[in-house]
Amino acid sequence: MSDTLFVTPEMSLTEAWTIVMNQVKEALAGSGHPFRYATLATVDKKKSPLQRMVVLRDFSNGPEFTIYTDSRSNKVQQINENESVSLLFYHNPKRLQLRVTGCATIVNSGEEYMQNWNSDGQKNPCSYTSVIPPGTKIRNPEEAYHWNMESKPNFCLIKIKVTYMEFLQLDGVKHIRAEKIVRDDNEITSWIAP
Numbered sequence: 001m002s003d004t005l006f007v008t009p010e011m012s013l014t015e016a017w018t019i020v021m022n023q024v025k026e027a028l029a030g031s032g033h034p035f036r037y038a039t040l041a042t043v044d045k046k047k048s049p050l051q052r053m054v055v056l057r058d059f060s061n062g063p064e065f066t067i068y069t070d071s072r073s074n075k076v077q078q079i080n081e082n083e084s085v086s087l088l089f090y091h092n093p094k095r096l097q098l099r100v101t102g103c104a105t106i107v108n109s110g111e112e113y114m115q116n117w118n119s120d121g122q123k124n125p126c127s128y129t130s131v132i133p134p135g136t137k138i139r140n141p142e143e144a145y146h147w148n149m150e151s152k153p154n155f156c157l158i159k160i161k162v163t164y165m166e167f168l169q170l171d172g173v174k175h176i177r178a179e180k181i182v183r184d185d186n187e188i189t190s191w192i193a194p
């Protein structure tokens, strides 16, 4: 099946989900792909939602998504207090939206952690080694431009284990929407009204 296809009403649920998840896999190969960027939503102590853009770093058949961040950032604190998160992707040329709900964990040691640091994280160490923690109030932007390259970086992974996903393929008025409920190793898919 070609990756250039759109989801169409004639497709089976399996074919449709293959097209959608192939877009996620393609996004891992390059920074130009629209699914390389997602909005990550967390919930704070007061149960208010917070969103920010993140770069998709990995996807594996858990299904599980991986993001990199600074362990001192607000999002890490929020995840430590409430593991529920959501990711939102949009592919404008394909008019394809993917919404993901899952449970997040912070990984800051171990084999997978080191693999990610060696292969990717250390290519851009300034993202994780600022002297002043992200979110600190400063007098001017210059004050933040100090990086502690000697110390252990605050690099960490956010691993998001999927519990629910849905896609929406826009197509004039005949939009196509489907969901996938993930429970243990079982995936239950169905079409839903757009």
Ligand SMILES: Cc1cc2nc3c(=O)[nH]c(=O)nc-3n(C[C@H](O)[C@H](O)[C@H](O)COP(=O)(O)O)c2cc1C
Residues within 6 Å of the ligand: 037, 050, 051, 052, 053, 054, 055, 056, 067, 068, 069, 070, 073, 074, 075, 076, 134, 135
């Ligand atoms: C296109 C884009 C991609 C970004 N990717 C990441 C990322 O992968 N990880 C990250 O921690 N912050 C990333 N950021 C910065 C976040 O959006 C956010 O400003 C920062 O992480 C602080 O968020 P927090 O205070 O909610 O933790 C990105 C911002 C943009 C605009």
